[in-house]
Amino acid sequence: MPSRILGLWCPDWPVVAARRRGDAPEDEPVAVLRHGRVLSASSEARAEEVTAGLRRREAEARCPGIVIVDVDPAADARTFEPVARAIECLTPRLVIDRPGMLAFPTRGPSRYFGGDDGLVTRVLDSVSSVGVVGARAGIADGGFAARLAARRGLVVAPGETPDFLAPWPIGTVGDEAMASVLCRMGLRTLGAFAALPLPAVIARFGPDGMRAHRLAGGEEEHPPALTVPPPDLVEVCELDPPAQRVDEAAFVAKALADRLLARLEERGLACTQVIVEAETEHGEHLARGWRHEGALTPGALAERVRWQLDGWITGGLGERAAATGGTTGGLTLLRLVPDQVIPASGRQLGFWGGDAAAADRASRVFARVQGLVGPEHVVTPVPRGGRTPAERVRWVPWGEMREPERLPVPPWPGAVPGPAPARVLVPPLPAELLDGAGRPVTVSSRGEASGTPVVLRCHALPLADGEITAWAGPWAQDVRWWDRRVWARRVHWQVVVGEVACLVRVERGETVIDALYD
Amino acid sequence: MAITALPSSLSDPARPLVLPRRDAAARAHLDDVSRRGAPVVLARERVLSIPGPLGALFPDGALQRGTVTTVGGEPGAGVTSLAFGLVAAATAAGEWAAAVDPQGTLGGLAAQEAGVDLSRFAVVRDVAKDRWATVVAALLDGVSLVMAEVPRGLRAGDAHRLVARARERSTALVMISASARAVWPADAALRIWAVGGPWPGLGPDRGVLAPRALRLRVEGRGVAPGVRTVAGPLALTG
Numbered sequence: 001m002p003s004r005i006l007g008l009w010c011p012d013w014p015v016v017a018a019r020r021r022g023d024a025p026e027d028e029p030v031a032v033l034r035h036g037r038v039l040s041a042s043s044e045a046r047a048e049e050v051t052a053g054l055r056r057r058e059a060e061a062r063c064p065g066i067v068i069v070d071v072d073p074a075a076d077a078r079t080f081e082p083v084a085r086a087i088e089c090l091t092p093r094l095v096i097d098r099p100g101m102l103a104f105p106t107r108g109p110s111r112y113f114g115g116d117d118g119l120v121t122r123v124l125d126s127v128s129s130v131g132v133v134g135a136r137a138g139i140a141d142g143g144f145a146a147r148l149a150a151r152r153g154l155v156v157a158p159g160e161t162p163d164f165l166a167p168w169p170i171g172t173v174g175d176e177a178m179a180s181v182l183c184r185m186g187l188r189t190l191g192a193f194a195a196l197p198l199p200a201v202i203a204r205f206g207p208d209g210m211r212a213h214r215l216a217g218g219e220e221e222h223p224p225a226l227t228v229p230p231p232d233l234v235e236v237c238e239l240d241p242p243a244q245r246v247d248e249a250a251f252v253a254k255a256l257a258d259r260l261l262a263r264l265e266e267r268g269l270a271c272t273q274v275i276v277e278a279e280t281e282h283g284e285h286l287a288r289g290w291r292h293e294g295a296l297t298p299g300a301l302a303e304r305v306r307w308q309l310d311g312w313i314t315g316g317l318g319e320r321a322a323a324t325g326g327t328t329g330g331l332t333l334l335r336l337v338p339d340q341v342i343p344a345s346g347r348q349l350g351f352w353g354g355d356a357a358a359a360d361r362a363s364r365v366f367a368r369v370q371g372l373v374g375p376e377h378v379v380t381p382v383p384r385g386g387r388t389p390a391e392r393v394r395w396v397p398w399g400e401m402r403e404p405e406r407l408p409v410p411p412w413p414g415a416v417p418g419p420a421p422a423r424v425l426v427p428p429l430p431a432e433l434l435d436g437a438g439r440p441v442t443v444s445s446r447g448e449a450s451g452t453p454v455v456l457r458c459h460a461l462p463l464a465d466g467e468i469t470a471w472a473g474p475w476a477q478d479v480r481w482w483d484r485r486v487w488a489r490r491v492h493w494q495v496v497v498g499e500v501a502c503l504v505r506v507e508r509g510e511t512v513i514d515a516l517y518d
Numbered sequence: 519m520a521i522t523a524l525p526s527s528l529s530d531p532a533r534p535l536v537l538p539r540r541d542a543a544a545r546a547h548l549d550d551v552s553r554r555g556a557p558v559v560l561a562r563e564r565v566l567s568i569p570g571p572l573g574a575l576f577p578d579g580a581l582q583r584g585t586v587t588t589v590g591g592e593p594g595a596g597v598t599s600l601a602f603g604l605v606a607a608a609t610a611a612g613e614w615a616a617a618v619d620p621q622g623t624l625g626g627l628a629a630q631e632a633g634v635d636l637s638r639f640a641v642v643r644d645v646a647k648d649r650w651a652t653v654v655a656a657l658l659d660g661v662s663l664v665m666a667e668v669p670r671g672l673r674a675g676d677a678h679r680l681v682a683r684a685r686e687r688s689t690a691l692v693m694i695s696a697s698a699r700a701v702w703p704a705d706a707a708l709r710i711w712a713v714g715g716p717w718p719g720l721g722p723d724r725g726v727l728a729p730r731a732l733r734l735r736v737e738g739r740g741v742a743p744g745v746r747t748v749a750g751p752l753a754l755t756g
Binding site: 358359361362364365366368369372373377378379380381382383389392393395398417418419420421422423424425426452461463464469470471472494496498499500501502515516517518 | 592593594595596597598599602612613614616621622623624625626627628629630631632636637638639640641642643644645646649652653656657659660661662714715716717719720721722723724725726727728729
């Protein structure tokens with residue numbers, strides 16, 4: 001039987017966090033966006049039918065005057081740190097799933113605080129003492145049921161968890177594709193799914209089905225065979241001189257995370273729960289657990305460690321340290337302890353002999369070059385919508401998420417036509433575009449040119465200095481006319497001088513060569 | 519006990535076995551796919567095959583790993599497109615590539631249009647001059663093709679070290695020299711100069727630019743020196 005777990009849920013944490021750090025007003029409707037879709041909305045916004053998954057424009061249409069904030073997971077984690085510290089006064093074994101949701105086993109604390117109900121009251125008191133209202137806590141057997149119980153604010157008696165889970169919709173197991181298939185089979189609740197024989201579920205859905213079946217039946221997500229990892233997997237790094245800033249410590253943490261997961265991988269293990277431990281130069285010892293749905297990847301692990309260090313260092317340095325329970329000095333030691341490991345399910349190699357070793361080698365070298373020149377200078381291009389060549393590419397630092405906003409990029413009205421220029425000049429080269437009489441060619445607000453361009457003058461680019469043999473344009477753009485701060489009116493010409501083609505831009509009376517078709 | 523003959527379609531002389539017939543265009547397409555699909559073809563992993571029109575420039579249609587190829591020409595003559603064509607060939611073969619771009623002017627969209635697989639391509643920008651050789655040497659360790667611009671005043675010693683490193687790591691090094699003052703001071707297996715070419719599609723106040731055919735001058739081991747025209751577009755379409 002799975003152990004008793006208490007789940008604590010702060011609803012709409014992204015909104016609460018944005019309000020707590022002052023990014024959003026208290027009494028007005030607020031929505032937090034991720035990738036252009038509503039992730040979370042305040043109660044005022046929900047009253048106007050703003051729901052998760054809406055586009056920004058739909059949300060603004062349903063609720064005029066709504067305040068839109070972009071999601072900031074790192075800041076959300078930092079804002080959640082006081083809540084975690086308040087709970088840490090009650091139990092040392094808490095594990096954070098994500099900012100806004102945490103869980104801990106109740107075995108010790110429940111008896112100490114006078115039963116499950118007493119513990120829930122204590123937890124909610126602690127949370128409201130740091131100024132967070134509306135939190136809910138619930139207790140059940142196993143982490144999955146506890147998190148659902150937290151949504152209802154229920155204490156499920158020992159042994160009654162399968163009955164508690166039975167009426168929940170099948171979508172709660174988190175695998176959308178499987179849930180949709182099960183719905184079409186007529187299995188709409190967890191109870192109906194749990195009643196299926198396990199071999200039949202494995203035969204149809206494989207390991208994912210087994211995991212979902214265990215959850216639906218109120219068991220632990222993974223079989224508890226390998227929950228205690230061998231002690232030599234702990235990764236430690238001493239910091240000398242002590243790290244005062246988050247980025248110094250996070251840089252070390254990234255290497256540590258890579259090393260830990262590489263060693264786990266050698267043993268065919270993957271990690272789902274990790275404890276981040278740190279010591280400071282004043283002898284403080286800090287520890288906090290983080291959990292992840294599925295296995296932690298190096299990027300996800302490094303991100304969580306960074307959030308945690310951010311919470312300790314930013315929330316703690318200086319005189320506020322004593323009050324908030326953070327660090328008072330630089331970090332001298334960093335330790336990553338894998339708390340829960342599972343057998344790795346393996347990974348699929350590329351079809352054309354896609355070489356995983358080559359990818360590893362390349363990523364290592366790019367990370368090393370990032371150490372040499374700075375992480376933001378090793379980039380990879382990601383196409384996106386836009387009108388000018390510079391707008392149509394987003395340069396993403398290596399190792400960060402590089403999903404384009406949409407794939408493939410749809411046709412973009414007003415984009416400069418033709419092939420993309422191979423050189424986008426930064427900064428653009430000053431030039432002059434002259435007509436037959438030697439006057440600069442200007443463009444009226446209706447997009448009409450004052451004359452035909454005949455000569456291009458550019459001292460920095462001798463080959464592009466001379467008679468124009470072919471041209472196209474002018475293409476006028478009214479850039480963000482609705483926002484006076486960034487509003488601009490600009491005109492593009494495609495110009496060929498001899499055998500050199502370039503993209504010329506005229507903006508506020510200044511002519512520059514923006515790009516070179518090299 | 520009588521044994522009856524089994525019905526056999528294989529031995530039926532009235533229906534001879536015929537493989538599906540393919541026309542010339544389908545065959546050419548298949549050849550191209552097979553050449554690009556295989557991660558590395560020819561001569562025991564020592565070459566990067568260059569498909570498409572660019573391959574005609576190289577001995578055996580392939581870029582030798584561990585060697586240096588220089589690509590020179592005035593700005594606007596097609597140097598960058600040519601280099602992107604080589605990067606595209608490397609990434610299409612499933613290899614990783616990197617570019618060093620001190621000024622940060624490479625067009626990412628042009629790279630994609632040239633056929634570069636952006637998921638296996640990274641650019642190092644804004645590199646200080648004193649770090650340039652270190653960065654290129656580090657990249658040579660991890661990827662199969664490094665494209666870098668020769669900085670002005672590159673010391674011959676640094677260049678020789680990079681040549682040795684490239685040979686040791688079996689990495690192709692493509693050096694771009696964009697001006698007469700930034701010349702690769704060491705030896706190279708192949709030197710290509712882009713001489714430019716007329717731009718089709720655009721006339722006085724009509725049409726828009728279309729991909730052009732590039733005139734290139736080649737010189738090096740295993741190729742006849744001379745000017746070639748590589749039909750545009752260089753892009754590995756399809």
